[in-house]
Amino acid sequence: MRRGIAATALVATLALAATACGGDTKGDGGETKAGGELSGTVTWWDTSNDAEKASFQKIAEAFTAKHPKVTVKYVNVPYGDAQNKVKNAFSSGSEAPDVIRADVGWVADFASLGYLDEVPADTAKKVDAEFLPQAAASGKYEGKTYAVPQVIDTLGLFYNKKMLADAGVQPPKTLEELKTAAAAIKAKSGKTGLYLRGDDSYWFLPFIYGEGGDLVDAKSKTVTVDNAAGVKAFKAARDLVSSGAAVTNATDGWTNMQTAFKSGEVAMMINGPWAVADSYAGDQFKDKANLGVAPVPAGSAKAGAPQGGHDLAVYAGSKNTAAAHAFVEYMTSQEVQVQSAKDLSLLPTRTAAYEQPDVKASEMVQFFKPAVDKAVERAWIPENGSLFEPLKVEYTKAVTGASSPEDAAKAAGVEFRKILKGWK
Amino acid sequence: MAADTSQSVAKAAGEDAGKNSGAARGPRRATANGNPRPGRGLGRALATHWYAWAMVAPVVLVLGVIIGWPLVRGVYLSLTDANERNVSRTIGVRHIEATYEFVGLDNYTAVLGDPVFWQRLVWTVLWTVACVSITFVLGLALATMLNRQFRGRAAYRMALILPWAVPGFVSVFAWRFLFNRDNGILNKVLDGGGISAVPWLDDPTWAKFSVIAVNVWLGIPFMMVALLGGLQSIPGELYEAAEMDGARPWQRFRHITLPGLRAVSMTVILLSTIWTFNMFPVIFLLTRGGPGDSTEILVTQAFREAFIASPRDFAGSATWGVLILALLMIFALVYRRSLRKQGEVW
Numbered sequence: 001m002r003r004g005i006a007a008t009a010l011v012a013t014l015a016l017a018a019t020a021c022g023g024d025t026k027g028d029g030g031e032t033k034a035g036g037e038l039s040g041t042v043t044w045w046d047t048s049n050d051a052e053k054a055s056f057q058k059i060a061e062a063f064t065a066k067h068p069k070v071t072v073k074y075v076n077v078p079y080g081d082a083q084n085k086v087k088n089a090f091s092s093g094s095e096a097p098d099v100i101r102a103d104v105g106w107v108a109d110f111a112s113l114g115y116l117d118e119v120p121a122d123t124a125k126k127v128d129a130e131f132l133p134q135a136a137a138s139g140k141y142e143g144k145t146y147a148v149p150q151v152i153d154t155l156g157l158f159y160n161k162k163m164l165a166d167a168g169v170q171p172p173k174t175l176e177e178l179k180t181a182a183a184a185i186k187a188k189s190g191k192t193g194l195y196l197r198g199d200d201s202y203w204f205l206p207f208i209y210g211e212g213g214d215l216v217d218a219k220s221k222t223v224t225v226d227n228a229a230g231v232k233a234f235k236a237a238r239d240l241v242s243s244g245a246a247v248t249n250a251t252d253g254w255t256n257m258q259t260a261f262k263s264g265e266v267a268m269m270i271n272g273p274w275a276v277a278d279s280y281a282g283d284q285f286k287d288k289a290n291l292g293v294a295p296v297p298a299g300s301a302k303a304g305a306p307q308g309g310h311d312l313a314v315y316a317g318s319k320n321t322a323a324a325h326a327f328v329e330y331m332t333s334q335e336v337q338v339q340s341a342k343d344l345s346l347l348p349t350r351t352a353a354y355e356q357p358d359v360k361a362s363e364m365v366q367f368f369k370p371a372v373d374k375a376v377e378r379a380w381i382p383e384n385g386s387l388f389e390p391l392k393v394e395y396t397k398a399v400t401g402a403s404s405p406e407d408a409a410k411a412a413g414v415e416f417r418k419i420l421k422g423w424k
Numbered sequence: 425m426a427a428d429t430s431q432s433v434a435k436a437a438g439e440d441a442g443k444n445s446g447a448a449r450g451p452r453r454a455t456a457n458g459n460p461r462p463g464r465g466l467g468r469a470l471a472t473h474w475y476a477w478a479m480v481a482p483v484v485l486v487l488g489v490i491i492g493w494p495l496v497r498g499v500y501l502s503l504t505d506a507n508e509r510n511v512s513r514t515i516g517v518r519h520i521e522a523t524y525e526f527v528g529l530d531n532y533t534a535v536l537g538d539p540v541f542w543q544r545l546v547w548t549v550l551w552t553v554a555c556v557s558i559t560f561v562l563g564l565a566l567a568t569m570l571n572r573q574f575r576g577r578a579a580y581r582m583a584l585i586l587p588w589a590v591p592g593f594v595s596v597f598a599w600r601f602l603f604n605r606d607n608g609i610l611n612k613v614l615d616g617g618g619i620s621a622v623p624w625l626d627d628p629t630w631a632k633f634s635v636i637a638v639n640v641w642l643g644i645p646f647m648m649v650a651l652l653g654g655l656q657s658i659p660g661e662l663y664e665a666a667e668m669d670g671a672r673p674w675q676r677f678r679h680i681t682l683p684g685l686r687a688v689s690m691t692v693i694l695l696s697t698i699w700t701f702n703m704f705p706v707i708f709l710l711t712r713g714g715p716g717d718s719t720e721i722l723v724t725q726a727f728r729e730a731f732i733a734s735p736r737d738f739a740g741s742a743t744w745g746v747l748i749l750a751l752l753m754i755f756a757l758v759y760r761r762s763l764r765k766q767g768e769v770w
Binding site (some may be wrong): 079083084087090091093109113114115196198199203247248249250251252255259260265269298315316318319383385389390393394396397400402403419 | 508509513514515516517520578600604605606607623625626627628631711712714715716717731732733734735736
């Protein structure tokens with residue numbers, strides 16, 4: 001009797017499995033392209049932060065004014081969860097967005113998995129001709145263009161002009177100067193000099209570039225995070241915290257950083273253009289002129305910050321690719337880029353946009369543009385995005401003092417080689 | 425029974441046993457009742473018990489779909505090199521075929537040979553033992569207190585069940601706000617008392633303490649309610665008799681309450697152990713396994729393998745899952761055996 005049940009259960013399972021495989025559900029929201037006019041729905045997953053999202057939603061929905069038959073469905077997905085959510089949606093195909101805002105580090109990953117629809121040839125030509133070359137490079141994978149750059153960014157040193165002036169210090173140019181400045185600020189006001197983000201390994205990059213190193217060398221297929229420069233970078237980051245020049249957190253770093261900087265608990269932070277709109281909302285920056293931005297402090301070798309940004313890409317399984325590509329073109333148009341530069345201090349990716357008066361008038365853009373030109377381009381490999389998670393574990397440990405810089409560098413190297421199979 | 429019938433029955437049963445030994449018991453019993461019917465064993469069993477089968481079928485189907493199939497698939501994936509790049513997927517109209525291969529036990533040797541697994545296992549066991557024992561002791565204490573008659577007992581009981589009524593992720597996020605080092609209420613309160621900020625979630629040791637505290641807070645209502653039920657089933661006469669014999673409160677507790685609760689507590693400890701061992705939300709939402717990887721337990725590590733690394737390592741993650749299942753099964757078996765030795769029926 002018992003075995004009979006087991007046999008029946010097995011048969012039932014197999015039968016169900018077979019039907020489950022066969023029954024493919026098709027979503028709705030299909031497209032019709034009647035007489036060359038775009039129609040249907042375009043769902044856009046945006047990853048912009050709380051201070052930016054209202055502006056982007058307005059811009060996105062204005063697409064309907066140009067194409068009355070197209071409905072834009074705006075969905076804001078928190079940046080931290082976005083890579084996973086996008087992958088889940090793309091691999092199952094259900095409820096998948098038509099257009100995504102992808103971090104420049106994700107494009108190669110998504111493209112290598114076959115999730116992205118290639119940018120139409122004429123648009124791709126325009127991207128090559130009219131966009132900043134380092135931005136255009138981020139949308140390419142194996143020589144094909146899969147994404148159109150929307151914004152470009154890098155990290156800079158944000159500082160509270162008043163607090164620095166009160167302490168009688170200039171914006172520090174090197175980590176040594178930073179420590180001196182922090183000591184002066186502490187002596188003057190009792191506040192801490194710098195907030196150093198400890199729960200996100202993107203903030204580790206200025207340190208390793210500052211020591212003349214890099215995470216990996218894609219040309220020679222070598223992991224370089226654990227070489228001498230890498231160890232020095234972990235040491236430099238830890239030194240800022242242990243010397244009291246900086247405070248850090250292992251969790252809730254973004255919120256704590258913004259709260260501390262906006263309320264004047266710290267005088268400086270390292271951050272990107274995406275933080276400008278939110279910082280202006282703080283008590284300390286009611287007078288916008290109080291916010292200053294300088295290049296990231298140099299390490300022992302040079303000053304270097306990563307080139308970042310966001311690209312817009314179309315899902316290969318989208319049922320409305322024509323409208324989706326048109327939407328991407330609209331969202332990356334000069335007009336839209338100038339507007340987001342003006343409203344949100346975000347940096348355009350079109351060369352010509354920098355000639356517009358509104359962009360020229362933005363102090364933040366004027367600072368960040370030269371910084372972006374000098375920013376370090378990352379290796380655009382599919383594994384790019386996945387290096388940050390294991391690096392985060394080691395970076396957090398090193399910064400908070402849970403492990404030594406040497407051990408952190410070594411462990412990061414071991415994890416990287418697990419991801420980059422066959423690399424030295 | 426006539427001799428000729430019984431002979432033919434034996435023969436028929438013998439034939440059946442040869443074909444389908446599992447179903448042989450059914451027909452033999454049926455024929456013994458003097459109701460010999462021709463046909464296959466299984467078919468006859470179905471005919472006799474069709475109603476029972478029809479009743480059981482939905483459950484079997486549901487279990488098969490939500491437990492059986494994922495389990496079989498997980499075990500299979502753990503024996504392959506499946507990852508995000510080589511599994512089959514459908515992107516719009518394009519279908520990409522699966523290209524992963526069977527690799528035998530390679531994944532298991534890789535995971536078991538990696539010190540990471542053992543580090544996670546040690547912390548998972550510590551975390552489970554700490555959480556279950558603290559939850560049990562506190563739950564028992566609260567249940568004993570609430571088992572007496574006093575004013576407002578119902579209100580207290582309600583208040584203590586509250587953590588259970590709030591969705592887990594909501595309370596974990598609330599705790600996360602409380603624990604925030606720079607802006608959290610806990611540190612503000614401590615600061616008022618002149619105590620410098622405690623790095624609740626920023627220091628490996630404090631983070632371990634914090635996750636255990638939150639899990640205990642979440643787990644107490646269940647323990648309390650279950651033990652309260654157990655307490656109420658202990659006959660009051662036992663206590664009266666003990667009191668007559670001059671037993672002190674501690675002796676009454678030790679010799680009446682504890683033995684009386686044994687059946688209930690054994691069950692809740694087993695359940696609690698299994699839940700805590702796999703308590704994903706508390707760890708993931710509170711610390712994401714951090715700072716660094718200091719609060720990472722086996723399930724959160726399995727999640728990390730599957731969803732955070734890219735390309736997603738389905739095979740590696742399935743291997744972790746199967747190992748976790750194996751550990752819990754071994755635990756349940758040992759536990760059950762030890763209970764049997766003590767003469768419990770379970």
